Amino acid sequence: MTTHYVDLTVVPDSETGAPQLLGALHDRLHVALVQHQLEGIGISFPGYSIQPRTLGAILRLHGTEASLSRLLGTDWLKALRDHVRVTTIAAAPAQSRHRTVRRKQFKTSAERLRRRRMRRKSETAEQAAKAIPSSVERTPDLPYLHIRSRSTGQPFCLFIALGPLSTDPVPGDFNSYGLSGTATVPWF
Template structure:
């Protein structure tokens, strides 16, 4: 059960945009969670908004106080301390509601999907175009963070979706990005 949280707030920087800083911070967090095999820390973005589409300037970590203390004692923020202000670990407000914060994946590029199908199935461009019509392409309207895959080295957009507000928490684990489609975080 998540009882505590800590806010990491981006410091203004005239040379680096907030989305770029958030991506770098989130990559560092992901690496630390993978390295230390942490599945009990969830993340949220308190300034999350669909209009305008943004994750905001704050990353909130949720978990047990001891786990958050151990994570923050690690050196994963090295090199980012000039750009990030870490708050103190605090109790979650008793009146908080709960929700899931999850990764959302979209089929965003029809041409890429067709090329992939041609490689995998040995089809011609015409066959792939018939199998994958232009209507499958979706233009996501969710906020995202731009990060680099540790396995392939390729940059990608990690789209973030929010589940509905719930009155009761749902316990469980989070992935190495601190996200889950079933386990909730306190939302306040």
């Protein structure tokens, strides 16, 4: 159950903006969650907005007081200390509503899907174009983190979607990105 939270605020400078710092911060968090096998820590973004599309400058970590203390007791923020302000661990407001914070994936490029199909099925460009029309493309309107895959090294956009608000918390585990389609975090 996510009873406590801590806010990590990125502090941009003339060379690095808030979105880049937030991506780097989340990338470090992802590595720390994997290394320390912390499945009870979820994330949220208090500055989340669709119009304008932004996650804001705060990454909020949710969990038990013990799990957050365990994470903060490690050296995972070492390289970002000059660009991140960390609050103390606090109890989430008792009357908070709850929601899921999850990843949303999109089929964003018909051309990329066609190239993939050609490799996998040994098809020609014409065959792949027939199988995958341009109409499959979607233009995402959700805020995202720009991060790099640990397994392939490729950069990608991690789109963040919010579930509906609820009065009741739903316990559960979070993935190595701190996201879940079922477990909720307090939303305040």
